[in-house]
Amino acid sequence: MAKKKSDASEGVTGSAGSEAPKPYVVLARKYRPATFDDLIGQSAMVTTLRNAFASGRIAQGYMLTGVRGVGKTTTARILARALNYEAPDSGNGAIDKPTIDMPGLGVHCKDIMEGRHPDVLEIDAASNTGVDNIREIIESAQYTPLVARTKVFIIDEVHMLSKGAFNALLKTLEEPPAHVRFIFATTEIRKVPVTVLSRCQRFDLRRVEQPVLAAHFKKISESEGAEADADALQLIARAAEGSVRDGLSILDQAIAMGEGHVTAASVRDMLGLADRGRIFDLAEAIFRGDLPAALNGFASLHRDGAEASEVIGDLAEAVHAIARVKAVGEEPAGESLTAEEKKRLSDLASRLSMPYLSRAWQMLIKGLEEVGRTPNPDVAAEMVLIRLAYTADLPTPDELIRGLGGSAMPARRPALAPAETRTSDTRPTVNTTTTAPRADAEHDDLATGDVFDFVGDDGELDDGDALDDDEQTSLSSASRLPDPRSFVDVVTLVGEKRDVKLKMHLENDVSLVKFDAVAGSIDVFLLPDAPPELANDLREKLNLWTGRRWVVVLSKDAGQRPIGVVRREREAAELEQLKQHPAMRAVLQAFPDAKIAEVRRLPGRTLDADDKESEAG
The missing domain is CATH 1.20.272.10 (Zinc Finger, Delta Prime; domain 3)
Incomplete structure (x- = not known):
């Protein structure tokens, strides 16, 4: 395939017997596909077009999208060539209609592939973005082709058109003259308005897979008379990231660097x-x-x-x-x-x-x-x-x-x-x-030795199986911590275990109704911000940390105020009281911008009435 394309390219650039040396043509241009058979990695698109042309279902507009170097512009030219294919001698029953199968160069093929046919107009939307540019296209579309069968407008990087330009194009794109076809190419399909996409047949040109690229580069290397190691071609194909043009540019450079022998080491050094x-x-x-x-x-x-x-x-x-x-x-x-x-x-x-x-x-x-x-x-x-x-x-x-x-x-x-x-x-x-x-325990299923106690929606403890000897042994084998004697002790234990989320909820979103340290029972009322699974979460962790069985029951009625609220109110009162102390007032007067950042209790100081009230539960 590559050899065939090389021969065709030589026929285009000059005759074999010419004495003047031909100018060097980079591989990306020299081996640019000229027919649909030359395209690699785009079999789905080729099959669709082949069936459409065979049945005469030729659309008025085509949208080609894909990454750079995957072959959008080349595919557009091949499609324009297929629309205008005319055999050199059409009088002997040769093909003289739109076709995907092009056995040789037709009357218009050479000019179309070289981008200089008068009826195949290529427009770069990056530099022709305005409404006036589109109006020129619309006006030109009203005239019949000069020499070919169909007038084709190829608009590259179509996503660069302005909103006004897209709007100006819509009517002509939806109902173009019978002799006009539009082919758009873009790397940014998301920037193309859906009103334009809905009027075109869309083809997504895929990234060419690495093994396919490596095999293609091997054929081109052989056609160029260069020797390329398999590992080197794999490196080039990987660096190309699915782009044929990028890969050919790297291969071109590697052949020149290695003086005809492409090695993996040279490719690594080069890249x-x-x-x-x-x-x-x-x-x-x-x-x-x-x-x-x-x-x-x-x-x-x-x-x-x-x-x-x-x-x-x-x-x-x-x-x-x-x-x-x-x-x-x-x-x-x-x-x-x-x-x-x-x-x-x-x-x-x-x-x-x-x-x-x-x-x-x-x-x-x-x-x-x-x-x-x-x-x-x-x-x-x-x-x-x-x-x-x-x-x-x-x-x-x-x-x-x-x-x-x-x-x-x-x-x-x-x-x-x-x-x-x-x-x-x-x-x-x-x-x-x-x-x-x-x-x-917070995420996984319960392991052997855990106790299954569940609190129902009504706040009552569901009946469960009694603990057997093995389960008792499991709990007793845990690393025991001192049993909490109050709800404050429970919150302190949670803090020591560094369960910050649970500690914050217990301090601010839980109202204690009853605490029975002997029975291992805790009755709580959940405030609106408390998670519904808090009771079971607390029970499981207390079982794990203390090595004994605990029961946490949800109450329908609120009890004491959350201990976090009580503590913050007490701290605020202490702060105000402290500010009134003569020594502190003198300091604040001497340093007006000073603030009290923290109040710490002195060792040995007894709890005040609020502390005792919070622990009485």
Whole structure:
């Protein structure tokens, strides 16, 4: 295909026997597709157009959208060529109608593909944005074509037109003359009014997949007489990000740099990419928790020209590739990988757990943002590597749970231990027979040893099964804390456990009705801002922290004022009283701008009446 296009291009640019040297044409222009068969990665669009032309269902307007370099303008020219295709000798039954199948250059093909046909007008909307420019198009559309069958208007970057220009175009676009067709191209489809989109057939030109791009570049390299390594073509295809034009520009530069031999090393040097093999070495050092090796590896990559953001981004891609191999297997996840890379990824995937890979991915993505906005990207990248290396030997969740249950915590080990000391599946396993209390009772299902007490909507405690011996043993095995003797003690215990959200609700959104420390019963009334699940949440956590059974019942009637409200009122009163003290008045008079920021109780001072009232519950 590429060879055929090359021959056709040579026929356009000059004869083979010309003695004058032909001017050099960049690959992106030399191998620009001339027919729909030359287009790569757009089979859905080609099939749709082929069927439409065969049945005579040719639309008056087409909207082509896609990223830069994917072939929008080229497709528009091929479509204009198909609309005006006329065989050189139409008198012998040759094709003389709109067709997708164009066996050779027609009467108008050469001029259309070179952008100089009088009946195929290309307009750049970026520089012709106004209503007057559109009025010229509308006026020109009233006249029949000069030499071709159809007058075609190709408007590139159509989203740049002004609102008035779009409005001026609507009527003609909806009901154009029979000899007129419109073809629009844009990279910003969202900026095109829906009134225009509704009058066009839309085709989304897809990013060309990396394996397809690499195969295409291989054909072009062979046609140019250049030798290109498979790894080098994969790097170019990856850097192109689905854009054929960008990839051809890189390939053109790589051929010139390598003097006809394109290698992966030369492409990396040219693009400032990090060697993927060295990225895997860096990743392994991080996974082992080997910080010196990781920092030295990063420094080596940086000396060779790799940017800090590129290294962190490549590490994130490596983690993603490992996770994909672990999730779906080597073959489905490794279409764009070399055999050596697949082997290394499979080895890493067998030795790393999915939770650790997920954690590493999140840290790298966050680190990439930090590297992008810090004044010193290299320092930020090193800090990202340090954090990753120090999290490599953190215990797994099941190890933490066993540790809370009284078992000895295992020795800390890196996420990536030597292959011979680890099994092929290192996903964390949960011991379903353990009686340890839950470390994350707020979110997960109740573990063995928890008590099922539920408070109904009417505030009454639902009947539940009595505790059996195993459940009693589970509660008694928890790390006991002193039983709270008052509701203030409960709030204090919640604060010591650093459950800030629950503590704030208990202080401000809960009215205490009754507190029975002996029976382990708490009656509360929930104010409007309290979450409905607060009672069960408090009960579960008290069971966990104290090792005994508690019951929290919702009351229909309010009781005491929230202890947070009482405390703030008392503090405000104390502050006003303090301001009236002669010594403090003298200070405030001497320093008018001074403010009392905090009042602290002296050690040994007894509680006042309000304190006693709040604890009496």
